[in-house]
Amino acid sequence: MSEHSSALGRAIGEEVILSPYHLGWPHAFSTERARLMSLFSSRLLQIEHFGSTAIPGMPAKPIIDVLAGVASMAVADSLFEPILEAGYTTSREFNAMLADRRWFMRSLGGKRTHHLHVVVSGSRTWRERLTFRDELRSCAALAKQYADLKCELASRFKHDREAYTNAKSEFVAYVLALA
Numbered sequence: 001m002s003e004h005s006s007a008l009g010r011a012i013g014e015e016v017i018l019s020p021y022h023l024g025w026p027h028a029f030s031t032e033r034a035r036l037m038s039l040f041s042s043r044l045l046q047i048e049h050f051g052s053t054a055i056p057g058m059p060a061k062p063i064i065d066v067l068a069g070v071a072s073m074a075v076a077d078s079l080f081e082p083i084l085e086a087g088y089t090t091s092r093e094f095n096a097m098l099a100d101r102r103w104f105m106r107s108l109g110g111k112r113t114h115h116l117h118v119v120v121s122g123s124r125t126w127r128e129r130l131t132f133r134d135e136l137r138s139c140a141a142l143a144k145q146y147a148d149l150k151c152e153l154a155s156r157f158k159h160d161r162e163a164y165t166n167a168k169s170e171f172v173a174y175v176l177a178l179a
Contacts, residue, residue: 014112014161015158015161016061016158016159016160016161017061017154017158018059018061018150018151018154019059019060019061019062020059021055021056021057021058021060022062025053025054025060028053028064028113028114029049029053029054029066032064032114033047033066035086036066036068036086036116039082039086040068040079040082040083043070043071043078043079044068044070045071045121046067046069046121047066047067047068047069048066048067048069048129048130048133049064049066050065050066050067050129050132050133051063051064051065051115051129051133052065053065054133054137055133055136055143056137057143058143058146058147058150059147059150059151060150062113063105063112063113063115064113064115065114065115065117066114066115066117067117067119067126067129067130068118068119069119069120069121069122070118070120070121072120073100073102073120076101076102076118076119076120077102079102080102083102083104083116084104087106088106088114088116089104089105089106090102090103090105091103100119100120100124100125101117101118101119101125102117103115103116103117103118104116117129128176131179132172132175132176134179135175135176135178135179142175142178145171146175149168150168153167153168
C-alpha cells in the first residue's frame with residue numbers, strides 16, 4: 001500500500017461498492033461543471049469528466065470524478081480554501097503528499113457524490129487521466145476487461161479501498177502504454 005493511498009483511505013474510510021452504469025452520471029457532471037465554472041471561471045481553464053462514471057456502460061463507485069485544469073499548482077493552491085467554501089471537503093494530510101494535484105470530495109446526504117482533482121492543464125497527470133478515459137471509451141474490449149477487473153477487485157477488496165485502487169494500477173499502466 002502506498003503512502004498516498006493509505007492517507008486517502010484514512011480520509012475516506014468507506015467500503016468499495018460498485019453500481020451499474022447510470023445514465024444520469026453525465027448530467028451530474030455537467031451540473032457540477034457549470035457550478036464550478038460559475039464560481040471559478042477566471043482560474044479554471046478546463047473541466048473534464050473522467051473516471052469510470054465517464055465511460056458509458058462501466059460499473060463504478062457512484063462518485064463523479066471531475067478533472068479541473070489550472071495554469072499552475074500555485075493556482076491550485078490558491079483555490080484550496082475557496083473550494084472548501086464551495087461545499088467540498090478534503091484531507092489536508094493527503095493533499096500535503098500530492099505534488100501533481102489537489103483532491104477534494106463533495107457529499108450530499110452523507111454520501112460522497114463528487115471527487116474534484118485540480119491539476120495543471122496539459123500536465124502528465126492531466127493527459128494520463130484523459131487518455132485512459134478516452135481509450136476505454138473507444139475500445140469496447142478494453143472497457144469490458146476493465147469492468148471485469150473492477151468487479152473482481154471490488155469483491156476481493158470490499159473492505160480495503162486502498163488495495164482495490166492499487167490493484168487497478170497495472171491495468172491502467174497497460175492501457176496507457178497502448179495509447
